[in-house]
Amino acid sequence: MFADPKKNIEQFAFHSGMTIADLGAGSGAYSLLAARTVGDLGKVYAIDVQKELLQRIKNDAIKEHLSNIEVVWGDIEKMGGTSLKDDLIDGAIVSNLLFQLQHKDIFRNEVHRILKPEGRVFVIDWTDSFGGIGPHPESVFSLVACRELFKEGFVVDKEFNAGTHHYGIIFKKQ
16 A cells, blocks of 8 residues: 555644644645644644645645644755744655755755744655656665754654555654
8 A cells, every 4th residue: 555644643642732844745634634634723734835735735724624723835956945943843754755856955954943842743655666657766865864864953753664565753852
């Protein structure tokens, strides 16, 4: 099975009242699930550089009566590019994104900046390229590379199976 956002959200153990950032939110699948999970006392920031995707998330949130999602147009590969305050977020979702980033170190530093002390980063990415779906084989960002990227300022909290062609790993901010 490919990555199942609902099962992966369960691995994240989000709870009512948490503040979450979905970085590179894309279609918003994780944003919407996270918003339901953190409830009215929580908040989800869906951040993406593509305005049309953010509008789609906003429309879907309205249809689903989710008032705890805020869409943010931002560049997650720039320091301050999320427009979020320092130490604001309990958890950052990073799904199918790392293989696309050119400035991974800057991205990691931005995630570190916005996370609360001991906040967590929830990473799901491709283990391989499958039948023309996902990244080109040379662009796959492996679990080993992911651990290496987040070794500065983070520790591994948990690893989990995120689907047939995906890995899942949770890092805690140090």
